Amino acid sequence: LAKTTQPISMDSYEGQEVNITCSHNNIATNDYITWYQQFPSQGPRFIIQGYKTKVTNEVASLFIPADRKSSTLSLPRVSLSDTAVYYCLVGVHQGGKLIFGQGTELSVKP
Amino acid sequence: IAGITQAPTSQILAAGRRMTLRCTQDMRHNAMYWYRQDLGLGxxxxxxxxxxxTTGKGEVPDGYSVSRANTDDFPLTLASAVPSQTSVYFCASSVRIEGYNEQFFGPGTRLTVL
Known part of the structure; x- marks a missing residue:
């Protein structure tokens, strides 16, 4: 099972771009990289998923280098409501064992 | 559309008691999951x-059992609760959408074992 390593916490200010990097050195060929967001007292919510290169949706971008041993979640122009814990996961969905890790606690200040 | 519902919302339980946490989804997702979340451990x-x-064991299966009699329901049973099982429990289901897979989470059950 691929283990992920993320910074425990990050601080930012409103309007800034935030980049959270996740290391997954033993990622397997069939593994996808997925990021989730969790607010207090709520279940995690899917943000974005990718396999290689760059993926962009309406809320974030995901950058994955060629060796896939790391990935970076980019949140453009964060607001106070983006304060949450962000989890990087590596694994194959529909196959069970996804490991969440401790996540990165992002604090956005005014 | 309800999505995923969990019951109860919270529960205080005496050690040694049996407890079943309920999880129901109305999205017809094939895959379902149970997670526990403890402070500092994700x-x-x-x-x-x-x-x-079909069912399978995850990272911390000891002390828990599950069954999947149908697509919609995935109950989690603690046969004899212990204080270390005090946690917030999340149920999730997943679906493949346009080339990627997404897990949907329920609101969670806060369980305290005394």
Whole structure:
């Protein structure tokens, strides 16, 4: 099972771009990289998923280098409501064992 | 559309008692999961089910059992609760959408074992 390593916490200010990097050195060929967001007292919510290169949706971008041993979640122009814990996961969905890790606690200040 | 519902919302339980946490989804997703979340440890997978009739062990399965009699329901049972099982429990289901897979989470059950 691929283990992920993320910074425990990050601080930012409103309007800034935030980049959270996740290391997954033993990622397997069939593994996808997925990021989730969790607010207090709520279940995690899917943000974005990718396999290689760059993926962009309406809320974030995901950058994955060629060796896939790391990935970076980019949140453009964060607001106070983006304060949450962000989890990087590596694994194959529909196959069970996804490991969440401790996540990165992002604090956005005014 | 309800999505995923969990019951109860919270529960205080005496050690040694049996407890079943309920999880129901109305999205017809094949795969379902149970996680526990403890402060400082993130979410840890307890059990999962890829499809009705099958289950598998996750990262921390000891002390828990699951069943998947149909697509919609995935109950988690603590046969004899212990204080270390005090946690917030999340149920999730997943679906493949346009080339990627997404897990949908329920609101959670806060369980306290005394």
């Amino acid at each position: 979410l840890r997978l307890i059990h999962y089910s890829n499809t009705a009739g």
